[in-house]
Amino acid sequence: MANKRKGDTTNDTGMDTKTEVSNKDSGSAPNTAPNDTQDKSTQEKIEQTHEQVTDDIMHHPALVSPLDDKRIEIKSNLTRDSQRLKADDHPYEYDVVVLGAGPAGEAAAMKLSKSGKKVAVIDPREQVGGNCTHVGTIPSKALRQSVFNLINYRRDPMFTQAMDYHQVPLNKVLANARHVIRRQVNTHTRFYERNQVEVIHGWASFVDAHTLRIELDDNVFEELTFNKAIITVGSRPYRPEILDFDHPRVFDSDKILQMDYAVKKIIIYGAGVIGCEYASIFTGLGYKVDLINNKDQLLSYLDSEISDAIAHDFRQFGVLIRSNEEIDHLETHDDYVILHLKSGKKIKSDAILWSNGRSGNTEGLNLEAVGLKANSRGQLKVDDTYRTDVEHIYAAGDVIGWPSLASAAYDQGRCAAAFMVGDRDAEPVSSVPTGIYTIPEISSIGKTEQELTDEQVPYEVGQAFFKHLARAQIIGERSGVLKILFHRETLEILGIHCYGNHASEIIHIGQVVMKCNNTLEYFVNTTFNYPTMAEAYRVAALNGLNRIF
Numbered sequence: 001m002a003n004k005r006k007g008d009t010t011n012d013t014g015m016d017t018k019t020e021v022s023n024k025d026s027g028s029a030p031n032t033a034p035n036d037t038q039d040k041s042t043q044e045k046i047e048q049t050h051e052q053v054t055d056d057i058m059h060h061p062a063l064v065s066p067l068d069d070k071r072i073e074i075k076s077n078l079t080r081d082s083q084r085l086k087a088d089d090h091p092y093e094y095d096v097v098v099l100g101a102g103p104a105g106e107a108a109a110m111k112l113s114k115s116g117k118k119v120a121v122i123d124p125r126e127q128v129g130g131n132c133t134h135v136g137t138i139p140s141k142a143l144r145q146s147v148f149n150l151i152n153y154r155r156d157p158m159f160t161q162a163m164d165y166h167q168v169p170l171n172k173v174l175a176n177a178r179h180v181i182r183r184q185v186n187t188h189t190r191f192y193e194r195n196q197v198e199v200i201h202g203w204a205s206f207v208d209a210h211t212l213r214i215e216l217d218d219n220v221f222e223e224l225t226f227n228k229a230i231i232t233v234g235s236r237p238y239r240p241e242i243l244d245f246d247h248p249r250v251f252d253s254d255k256i257l258q259m260d261y262a263v264k265k266i267i268i269y270g271a272g273v274i275g276c277e278y279a280s281i282f283t284g285l286g287y288k289v290d291l292i293n294n295k296d297q298l299l300s301y302l303d304s305e306i307s308d309a310i311a312h313d314f315r316q317f318g319v320l321i322r323s324n325e326e327i328d329h330l331e332t333h334d335d336y337v338i339l340h341l342k343s344g345k346k347i348k349s350d351a352i353l354w355s356n357g358r359s360g361n362t363e364g365l366n367l368e369a370v371g372l373k374a375n376s377r378g379q380l381k382v383d384d385t386y387r388t389d390v391e392h393i394y395a396a397g398d399v400i401g402w403p404s405l406a407s408a409a410y411d412q413g414r415c416a417a418a419f420m421v422g423d424r425d426a427e428p429v430s431s432v433p434t435g436i437y438t439i440p441e442i443s444s445i446g447k448t449e450q451e452l453t454d455e456q457v458p459y460e461v462g463q464a465f466f467k468h469l470a471r472a473q474i475i476g477e478r479s480g481v482l483k484i485l486f487h488r489e490t491l492e493i494l495g496i497h498c499y500g501n502h503a504s505e506i507i508h509i510g511q512v513v514m515k516c517n518n519t520l521e522y523f524v525n526t527t528f529n530y531p532t533m534a535e536a537y538r539v540a541a542l543n544g545l546n547r548i549f
């Protein structure tokens with residue numbers, strides 16, 4: 001539970017108490033003030049709130065809801081007025097500075113603030129949320145949802161006939177994503193405001209072990225001093241020198257969000273998570289896709305049955321998977337590109353999306369000034385407490401490499417801060433589920449069949465195919481499977497692998513059961529709602545138990 005501090009304006013439900021006062025003023029809440037003194041103080045509070053509302057509008061003119069033109073209520077002046085005392089004994093301006101306002105930075109800042117530290121978060125973007133909100137997880141998932149809806153409309157005979165379906169440019173399909181981003185920014189801005197974390201917009205680089213230089217604008221710099229720092233600067237697409245990303249037909253996962261023309265055919269180079277998710281998005285939009293994989297299997301770290309299933313479905317939807325291939329060079333023309341592969345193959349297409357890896361954003365940090373060095377992918381090495389080789393500097397999120405997921409980045413940031421403030425129960429992030437938002441989704445936790453076979457663990461498999469589940473039939477899910485791998489003697493659950501829509505949600509039921517050290521019998525001895533997708537666990541468990549003799 002967070003420490004409640006003087007000046008904290010949130011109550012225990014997370015609601016803003018000043019907003020409640022404002023509601024009373026507008027007559028929407030019952031007036032229960034019992035005496036004159038309280039009436040007077042309520043009136044003062046109302047006036048203060050009105051002053052603050054005007055102040056907020058002046059300082060955050062952009063924070064107006066796009067849907068109803070209502071000002072987003074935030075408490076901007078709390079940060080400016082905060083008279084927070086530094087908890088630590090040191091001569092610096094801040095207890096901790098956090099470099100980067102993505103999920104890792106935000107979680108670190110919230111934990112530090114709630115532990116009573118004076119914190120500043122620095123990020124060059126005008127808005128918080130990091131690459132996750134602006135170019136990564138959020139836009140790609142919102143885009144996927146729009147495409148998913150489009151696919152369902154097209155399958156429905158009622159709409160197929162009514163809709164004159166043409167190829168739509170990607171940036172048009174992104175309209176919904178823009179709303180989601182805006183809402184996410186508003187939500188996260190309030191978190192910073194309410195937790196009195198100062199957000200400074202600029203590029204940070206180290207001057208020495210306790211000083212940062214911030215580029216606020218072109219050639220406008222400011223310096224600040226700090227006792228400790230957490231580096232959460234995230235990552236960006238890796239751009240090999242042989243490609244010209246300024247060319248209008250050459251894209252990476254950031255630039256693709258601006259694609260303003262429709263294409264018929266696209267090459268996706270790199271069949272990792274980003275490449276596979278975009279293969280689903282593009283085929284959903286009706287594009288033909290050449291997916292270039294430098295390995296022999298798609299997403300080879302997945303259970304091979306699941307990996308085979310996605311490859312099979314991709315082919316059905318018009319993706320041509322080219323395995324064990326490597327780029328030689330790319331020929332660019334005004335309205336097409338030709339990819340030359342080392343195997344001698346040539347592929348002509350309207351555009352190319354390069355989705356082969358990411359690099360940590362450490363280049364501009366002047367790490368030498370603090371005695372740190374990033375690896376060849378721009379990533380920093382940390383120990384189990386997220387501490388770098390320099391004692392007072394920690395790092396979390398994409399910049400430390402594995403697993404490079406928003407889900408884990410948030411937990412890593414919080415844990416890094418917890419270790420920094422000396423929480424006894426802090427634990428490093430170790431077990432992370434996979435959630436891949438292809439169409440259909442893939443999600444898994446624990447070991448794969450290949451791993452268990454290599455380790456000579458006597459396991460058994462329980463399966464449930466979605467097509468047999470009542471709920472799946474009702475909602476029209478035709479493909480999908482849930483696989484539970486369990487120890488055939490102890491019935492311990494060793495791995496859960498799910499392929500099909502809602503897989504990324506379904507997996508968490510199994511994750512909890514695993515985490516609580518329940519065996520496969522839990523799913524048989526527990527009554528599930530019917531009809532649900534969760535019923536897949538009961539079906540799979542029974543299927544597995546029937547294999548035991």
Ligand SMILES: Cc1cc2nc3c(=O)[nH]c(=O)nc-3n(C[C@H](O)[C@H](O)[C@H](O)COP(=O)(O)OP(=O)(O)OC[C@H]3O[C@@H](n4cnc5c(N)ncnc54)[C@H](O)[C@@H]3O)c2cc1C
Binds near residue numbers: 099202
């Ligand atoms: C297309 C795509 C889809 C994805 N989908 C998913 C998904 O579905 N699920 C999932 O869990 N993960 C997904 N990810 C991964 C996820 O987005 C990242 O793991 C996550 O954003 C990492 O968070 P972070 O806090 O480490 O950094 P980021 O989100 O990268 O934020 C870092 C911030 O630091 C700032 N910064 C950089 N340099 C400096 C500097 N010198 N000074 C100050 N600030 C600086 C950056 O501007 C940025 O705002 C996806 C990624 C991509 C690219």
Ligand SMILES: NC(=O)c1ccc[n+]([C@@H]2O[C@H](COP(=O)([O-])OP(=O)(O)OC[C@H]3O[C@@H](n4cnc5c(N)ncnc54)[C@H](O)[C@@H]3O)[C@@H](O)[C@H]2O)c1
Binds near residue numbers: 270275357403405437
């Ligand atoms: N749903 C999700 O969870 C989701 C969705 C999209 C992206 N992501 C995250 O984004 C990250 C990037 O995904 P991806 O598909 O681009 O690639 P990837 O990390 O899967 O790697 C693709 C290939 O590029 C190579 N590579 C990686 N970084 C490199 C670098 N800096 N220089 C040279 N080669 C490099 C890798 O070895 C690999 O062969 C992944 O780590 C993934 O976790 C997650």
